[in-house]
Amino acid sequence: MEKVIMHVDMDAFFAAVEVHDNPKLKGKPVIVGGTSERGVVSTCSYEARKYGVKSAMPVYIAKSKCPNGIFLPPRIGRYKEVSKEIFSILRSVTPYVEPLSIDEAYLDITNYTKNSVSTSKFIKEAVMKKTGLTLSVGISYNKFLAKLASDWDKPNGLTIIRKNMMPQILFPLPISKVYGLGKKSVKKLNDIGVFSIEELYKLPKDILIEFFGKYGIEVYDRIRGIDNRTVQILRQTKSIGRENTLKRDTDDKNELKEYLKAFSISISKQLLNKGFSAKTVILKTKTSSFENHTRSKTLPSYIYKPEDIYQEACEVLMEITLTEKVRLIGLSVSSLKENSLKQISLFDS
Structure with missing residues (x-):
């Protein structure tokens, strides 16, 4: 039986919680993170992203890009409280839930649903009713594609990548979308003229192994829709x-x-x-x-x-x-x- 893997990712989680708790912030560029000039952005609302603000950006750069932004210190205790409510809903659907962080998770729903779209809608509606927040869902037959799909149509998106869509659906995407390729790896590939997944797809496996060692095999497989990782209920502290x-x-x-x-x-x-x-x-x-x-x-x-x-x-x-x-x-x-x-x-x- 083909796996059905779901990736759930809250939309601008920290900022969304702040807006929910203080409705006066709705529609405004909310930026959560260190509030001093030395701090960095944890996350920001989609209104702030229009100005070019993004996670991990130094606050002083964020302020220069978005001078009218509303900068707030993080309230980790509150975010954990909301996260607990969200994960309770996810585990009501399937026991096979693998948390990746406070606001995202993989779910293996292979044996727990006949209709992944209706399951996604149930989760979205339940989370909205309980927390007032939106999330994006990606569904596919492996973890790599499910995670990629959840980022496809944010915010409040629902995207499915099926086997018969592969690999063409990936070809227009930049190589930075490939899980595991960091900035240095992307630059290394850019330096030899590889910018899109289509261009990456054309590279022989030997070249990728030469570039990235054994990890080159994983990159080669993933852009061909091969990812055998399973959903781990208990993630080991590394x-x-x-x-x-x-x-x-x-x-x-x-x-x-x-x-x-x-x-x-x-x-x-x-x-x-x-x-x-x-x-x-x-x-x-x-x-x-x-x-x-x-x-x-x-x-x-x-x-x-x-x-x-x-x-x-x-x-x-x-x-x-x-x-x-x-x-x-x-x-x-x-x-x-x-x-x-x-x-x-x-x-x-």
Whole structure:
């Protein structure tokens, strides 16, 4: 039996919640994120997007593009509350729900509906009635195409990609629409004259493997409608981390260490709460010119104590040559494993 996969994505979620809670904001360019000049945009209303504002954009650029924008700090607690209501509705349709974030999810409805369109309409109506918010739905026979479809006709869209539409329906799209191709990969392909999925489709598999290693095979398959990933009910925690945009750009490593110390304490608490230890420490920096850099270190043994995380993070930092001042610093840990009760009691004592 052919799979029926649905991807549900809330429309401008944070901004939409703010407008719902304060109807006076309706029709206005609402921008949620850090409200200081050093902050970044979390999300924005479609009215703000008309001015060129988008997620992850620095606030000072957003203000220059949209001087009449209404800038609001995020209310994460409120967004989680609404998210819980939405996911309750999704799980009433099928137990096979895989959350991707607070406002989007995959659903496997293969064995739970005979009509995916009526199921989509039910979800839309139920979410609107419960939360007053709209969402977009993509339906297809695999995850890649379902996610692509949900972004096809935003906001409040419903798009289906069927097997007999492939691959021609993808050909006009830019290669940035291919899941897993980031900015660097897109630029690499643009540099050899590949801009559309149709042009990407014409490349031999060997070329993609040469460009991207084993991931080149996935890219080759996906644009041909092949994606064998299944909907995972429980998504495993892969990493835990924190990051901050600095009040001012700096290349003072002692100053950066203070942030790493605070991050280490926070990460350690999260590891303990989840019952995990970590083996890889990852340092992230964003420079004054908005270039992202990461450096990681895999340890011979697992750690979870704040002093151990801090020590390893500082060692990674000291190995880096800062050729430019830093505007954002982040720290995360990965390669997680669950602690045994014996380990925890021994360490805690």
